Every structure is written in structure tokens, then in C-alpha cells.
């Protein structure tokens with residue numbers, strides 16, 4: 006008996022899934038940079054942590070956002086370039102980010118260290134400029150330092166610091182959370198600041214030799230704020246032709262009880278998942294704010310911070326929290342949501358890459374390992390660059406505080422050779438048999454390969470160096486019955502099925 010039916014509408018293409026939707030975010034916060042990617046007992050001759058870098062290389066991250074977060078709202082990039090011994094030690098208003106666990110920044114890891122890391126990872130950098138305590142000149146100078154190939158003092162400084170050619174940084178964030186740590190601005194105030202910054206940062210476009218710059222504005226989970234921002238930002242002589250390529254928001258959700266010790270794990274997890282799935286609403290509402298003034302064809306939606314933020318993660322411990330398969334399951338649900346909204350989504354950046362919040366890689370002394378969330382990104386990788394198609398799911402739901410939690414999730418995409426379907430049994434209490442029909446395709450004649458995560462794992466145990474390998478993917482048996490695919494999914498299982 007099937008518990009859930011998934012129909013893949015292979016003719017109903019939503020849009021291309023931009024590979025950038027599988028992107029990441031690293032802030033100078035806790036052990037994300039220092040002891041995360043940079044300087045530890047395991048660093049290589051350039052200062053990077055080999056074990057972490059090699060895990061990240063395998064992940065093929067399209068974009069990495071840096072240096073914050075709120076950290077960026079009080080960061081001055083010139084502190085972090087040039088000879089390390091001359092770089093000033095500074096306090097940053099927002100986070101403790103040094104290995105000594107004091108709220109000071111050594112500036113040992115700066116622009117060149119970050120951009121060289123991106124080159125090594127073959128990842129596009131996304132730099133967040135300081136609007137909160139900085140000024141437009143500082144932001145424009147940063148673009149010039151990074152990208153300009155002519156004969157100026159800033160370009161020469163980059164050359165002296167070891168990089169002859171411009172780095173070609175394409176993505177420029179004009180601030181971070183400017184409704185909060187980025188200056189506590191009203192939407193109108195931020196819109197005016199945005200226009201001022203974008204005028205000078207955007208004028209650097211003609212200094213670039215190759216790609217155009219893409220400018221990114223901060224939005225908010227309060228959608229009235231986004232509407233007011235969009236109205237005001239277009240309210241200039243340039244109107245909506247103003248340089249604005251993407252509008253972002255941040256969406257975190259978490260468990261209210263101790264992740265590993267709680268006795269009511271299922272309830273707490275289900276409440277978290279309901280909150281996580283509000284992502285659908287946020288994407289639709291922020292897209293509506295853009296469409297009220299311009300169009301999402303011209304201004305894409307980025308969720309440039311998202312993921313779990315549990316009670317365990319507090320400023321004092323550098324926002325560290327245990328990693329479990331339940332976190333990973335929520336990430337799978339979010340990647341499905343992004344696929345469903347492929348028509349507006351241009352990027353997403355899970356927070357944060359190493360050691361902080363819903364990190365993908367964790368370190369402890371000499372050890373570095375992949376968390377279950379890493380494995381979800383890896384399993385979902387075939388979606389990157391495919392065309393998303395509509396899926397409909399007929400499955401049981403559970404009432405959670407008057408909200409209906411869907412117990413099975415799915416998304417699907419097409420490439421030239423076939424279809425890739427991801428399925429999640431979001432129910433951590435019961436197994437489900439799921440039947441998948443692909444419109445117009447007789448599964449009897451197809452090559453089907455399927456893999457699954459978490460089918461045999463305890464979902465709520467902390468994943469450490471000792472048990473991380475137990476969370477690796479396994480083959481999944483998929484039968485073909487009357488032209489449809491049928492798979493049994495254990496509680497919390499996440500499956501990837503390729504049909505050729």
C-alpha cells in the first residue's frame with residue numbers, strides 16, 4: 006500500500022535551478038574562519054586548513070559569502086590587506102571571532118586570503134560591503150582593489166599583495182541586515198543609502214574587464230518593509246533601472262529544547278519544520294515586493310542566510326550547536342522549496358560553512374568531518390543547473406499547533422538525459438511507501454538509480470568525528486510497478502532518484 010503519491014509534471018518547467026542556489030556563507034564568527042578554514046594545527050603552507058578545504062572542494066560550492074553577517078557591518082576591509090604584521094587588531098561590535106575567544110579581530114585573514122581561498126575552491130566570492138559604519142567611498146575602493154586592472158594606487162596595492170590580475174569579484178552586497186545590526190534603518194533610509202552606495206560601487210562596472218557586477222540589497226522577513234524599500238529605491242531619476250540585481254532576506258528557525266537531550270524531540274522537530282517551511286511564504290512575499298515595482302526577471306531573490314539556529318547556539322560559544330540528521334532533513338526540505346521557486350531564486354547561502362550554526366563541516370582539534378547537512382547538499386547536487394519542473398504530492402499531513410505539516414516532500418528537475426527526483430520522508434515517526442509517476446515516461450523502460458540518506462541512522466544523535474561516516478549515502482531499492490517508481494522511505498530518509 007502506498008502512503009504517498011508524487012507526480013512529476015515533466016512538461017511543466019518552472020525555470021532553471023541556478024547552481025548558485027546551493028551556495029554558502031562564512032562569517033568571522035566563533036570558529037568559522039579561524040580554526041575553521043584558516044590556521045590550525047593542520048594548516049598548509051598558505052595557512053588554509055587542508056582537511057576542511059578538501060571537504061569543501063568536493064562540495065563544489067558555487068558562491069561563498071563573506072565576511073558577514075553583522076561582522077560585515079563593522080568591518081573595514083583595508084585593515085585586512087598588506088603585510089600581516091602591519092595589520093591592526095580591532096574590536097568588532099558584533100561577534101567574538103578570534104581563536105582566543107575574545108571579541109577582537111586579528112585581521113590575519115583578510116580580502117586576499119578569502120579571495121585566494123575562493124580561487125582554490127573554484128567558487129565565486131560574494132563580498133558584503135559595510136553600509137552600517139562604512140561609507141560609499143570605502144565600498145567603491147574595495148571593488149577597485151579587488152577588480153581593477155589599470156594603473157591606480159589601489160590596483161597596485163593588490164599587485165604588491167601578490168595578485169597581479171583583478172579577482173573579478175562579481176557579487177557585491179550593499180550592507181547586511183540594515184534593518185538591524187547594519188544600522189537599524191527604516192526601509193526608506195536604507196533605500197536612500199542603497200542608492201548612494203550603488204552609485205559609487207556600480208560605477209566600478211566600467212572598470213571591470215569581464216563580467217558585470219551584480220549588486221545585492223538586503224530585505225527583511227517583514228514584507229511591509231520590503232515593499233517600502235522597493236518603492237523608495239525606485240523613486241529616483243533612474244527609477245527602477247537603478248543598479249539592483251538581487252534582493253535578499255534571512256530565515257532561521259530552530260528547536261527550543263536541547264537538541265541532543267530533549268525528551269520530546271519529535272514535537273520540537275516538527276514545530277521547527279513548520280517554521281522552516283515558512284520559507285515558501287517568505288519567497289512568495291519578497292518576490293511580490295519586487296514585482297510591485299519592477300520584475301523578478303530583473304531582480305532575483307536571494308536567501309543569503311538560512312538554516313537552523315537552536316537554543317544551544319549562543320554568542321558566547323560562537324553560535325556552535327550539535328549537528329544531527331534532523332537538521333539535514335530540514336535542509337533537504339529547504340532545497341526542495343528553492344526548486345519549487347526556481348523562477349525567482351537566484352542564490353541561497355546556508356549559514357555557516359564551518360563550525361557555526363548549521364555548518365556543513367565541523368572541526369575538533371585535528372579532526373574535520375562532514376555533517377549530515379553536507380551529505381544532503383551532495384545528494385541534491387544533480388539538481389544544480391537543471392530545469393525544475395512542477396511536482397504534486399498527495400501525502401498525509403500532521404497537525405502541528407494548527408498548522409498542517411506535510412509529511413512527504415519532493416522536487417524534480419530535468420537535464421538532457423533524464424529526470425532527477427528528490428524525496429524526503431519528513432515524518433520522523435513512521436516509514437512511508439512513496440509512489441512516483443513521471444508524466445509521459447514509462448518507468449519500465451528507464452534506467453533508475455537511487456540513493457538514500459539516514460535510512461539506518463538514529464536521527465537525533467550528535468554527529469562527531471567518530472560516527473560521521475555512518476551517515477554516508479546508501480543504495481536505495483526502487484521497484485517499478487505499473488509504470489511508476491515505488492520506494493520505501495524510513496523515518497527521516499532523504500532520497501535522490503535518477504531516471505534515464
Ligand code: AHR
Nearest residue numbers: 073074075076181182356
Ligand atoms: O549568521 C549569524 C548572524 O545572523 C549574522 O551575523 C547576521 O546577519 C544574522 O542575524
